[in-house]
Amino acid sequence: MNDNRKYKYSTKSTTDRPEFYIIREWVEPGKRIIDLGCGDGSLLEILKTKNICGTGLDLSTTAIKSAKSKGLTAIRKKIDAKLPFPNNSFDYSICCVTLQMVMYPEILLSEMVRISKKQIISFPNFAFILNRLDLLLNGKFPRFMLFGYSWYSTGHIHQLSIRDFELYIESLKLKVIERKPFIFTKLGRIPGMLLGANPNFWASSVVYLLEK
Amino acid sequence: MKDNRNYRYKLNENSFRAEYGIISGWIPANSNVLDLGCGDGSLLKLLGGKGIKGEGIDISPTGIKSARKKGIRATVGRIDTKLKYKKGYFDFAICNVTLQMVLYPEILLDEMARVSKQQIISFPNFAFINNRIELFLDGRMPMRMFADQKWYSTGLIHQLSLSDFEKFCQVRKLKIVNRYFFTIQKFGPIPEIILKMFPKLFTVTAIYMLSGKK
Numbered sequence: 295m296n297d298n299r300k301y302k303y304s305t306k307s308t309t310d311r312p313e314f315y316i317i318r319e320w321v322e323p324g325k326r327i328i329d330l331g332c333g334d335g336s337l338l339e340i341l342k343t344k345n346i347c348g349t350g351l352d353l354s355t356t357a358i359k360s361a362k363s364k365g366l367t368a369i370r371k372k373i374d375a376k377l378p379f380p381n382n383s384f385d386y387s388i389c390c391v392t393l394q395m396v397m398y399p400e401i402l403l404s405e406m407v408r409i410s411k412k413q414i415i416s417f418p419n420f421a422f423i424l425n426r427l428d429l430l431l432n433g434k435f436p437r438f439m440l441f442g443y444s445w446y447s448t449g450h451i452h453q454l455s456i457r458d459f460e461l462y463i464e465s466l467k468l469k470v471i472e473r474k475p476f477i478f479t480k481l482g483r484i485p486g487m488l489l490g491a492n493p494n495f496w497a498s499s500v501v502y503l504l505e506k
Numbered sequence: 507m508k509d510n511r512n513y514r515y516k517l518n519e520n521s522f523r524a525e526y527g528i529i530s531g532w533i534p535a536n537s538n539v540l541d542l543g544c545g546d547g548s549l550l551k552l553l554g555g556k557g558i559k560g561e562g563i564d565i566s567p568t569g570i571k572s573a574r575k576k577g578i579r580a581t582v583g584r585i586d587t588k589l590k591y592k593k594g595y596f597d598f599a600i601c602n603v604t605l606q607m608v609l610y611p612e613i614l615l616d617e618m619a620r621v622s623k624q625q626i627i628s629f630p631n632f633a634f635i636n637n638r639i640e641l642f643l644d645g646r647m648p649m650r651m652f653a654d655q656k657w658y659s660t661g662l663i664h665q666l667s668l669s670d671f672e673k674f675c676q677v678r679k680l681k682i683v684n685r686y687f688f689t690i691q692k693f694g695p696i697p698e699i700i701l702k703m704f705p706k707l708f709t710v711t712a713i714y715m716l717s718g719k720k
Contacts, residue, residue, distance in 0.1 A: 300608055397511060398701045399658040421645035431641045433633035433669045445670050446611040449664035457645045458657050495643040 297463050301333075301354035309336040313390050313416045316474050316501045318430045320414065321346055325385040326387035329374040329411065330402065331392030335361030338368075348388075351377075358359045361502040376396035377405045383486045384410040391499075400462075407468065407506060419475070421494050423454030439498070456494040463504060472503035510660045513545075513566035515573055521548040525628045526603050529712050530685045532626060533558055537597040540622060542585040542614065543604030547573025554578070560596075563589075586610035589617045594621040603711065605629045607661045612674075619680060619718045630712040633667030635693065635707045650712070668706050673717065684715035 314337050321343040329338050332350025334357055350361050350368040361368035374396035374442035387410035393399050394417050406413045418439040425436035475493030477484040527650055537556040541550050544562025546569050553560055562580040568612055573580040586608035599622035605611050607630050618625045637648035647657040675682055687709040689701045701708040
């Protein structure tokens with residue numbers, strides 16, 4: 295069985311996610327970035343095409359190996375703990391679909407805010423309509439965001455909704471510069487503007503650009 | 507804010523939970539039990555008074571310290587990993603409201619089934635009516651059952667419902683021999699007798715007794 299609590303990557307592993315292209319649009323060339331939970335380094339590799347050089351951090355040894363084999367700078371480290379960088383070391387810190395997988399999400403967020411001027415964060419929306427219906431009608435821990443895993447085997451240990459996130463960053467006094475909600479489908483990404491006024495209801499994923 | 511990811515106990519801490527009464531009623535005197543996630547050892551102490559011998563494991567050093575102070579045999583350790591006991595060593599393995607707090611719940615359940623003849627497991631019901639309403643109408647990760655916690659600071663990392671648990675037991679061939687549901691006592695004008703008829707909706711905490719692999 296797949297077990298994403300172990301975070302195993304093959305050396306040749308590459309990942310392609312719709313969030314990557316949204317992030318590439320947002321980050322300007324030549325900026326200093328850090329990718330927290332960089333996995334196999336695929337996002338950093340995509341950013342390289344825009345002349346953005348970054349550092350990656352990940353807990354998984356195999357991920358770091360895979361990222362390094364792509365010629366990237368990557369360090370094995372826990373991301374939801376105090377990070378070894380001075381204040382504002384980076385223009386952007388990025389955490390792409392990993393916030394929901396750490397034990398201390400609030401430490402991860404506060405460290406991102408400390409070490410970078412802007413923050414890019416994406417996560418699956420726990421309040422996606424299908425999740426709501428799965429709990430309401432089937433009485434099950436919602437499975438739609440778990441992509442084949444079940445309640446016990448998922449690495450998603452602190453799931454959250456768009457509303458949960460926005461209430462939290464408001465309490466931290468962070469400013470939302472951009473927000474891109476969308477539906478992740480097998481055929482690609484259905485963009486947020488088709489989702490109407492309530493992305494917390496319709497969107498399965500979201501990417502934020504924040505500023506202090 | 508309370509942070510139950512740190513599992514800190516005071517040395518003289520004593521806990522009492524409603525599940526204790528049911529659990530102690532299910533275990534015959536002179537049984538040999540293992541309490542996984544024993545915390546401050548209060549449950550083992552209560553069982554000891556009934557002539558039930560046992561030991562506990564908990565990840566929290568402060569929990570173990572407090573349990574030992576009560577005269578309980580207890581060791582610091584992870585419970586969702588291979589346990590050092592032989593097959594069928596205990597009459598009962600207990601895991602009281604801790605299943606939802608571990609990273610590898612399926613290993614915990616498999617190990618319980620291996621080291622004991624019968625297993626007692628309790629957990630909060632994620633599909634409790636208020637949780638369903640909170641996610642459906644408010645669009646938030648349900649947290650009202652745990653008013654002192656937030657989505658980011660909770661130790662409830664693998665939540666589950668009665669349906670999730672029973673399906674798991676079916677797939678893993680674990681036989682359910684007894685169940686007890688703590689249902690909510692009041693829900694609008696609905697009388698308690700009706701609430702008890704729909705445990706999946708109105709159960710706050712469920713306790714199951716299993717008898718190992720089928």
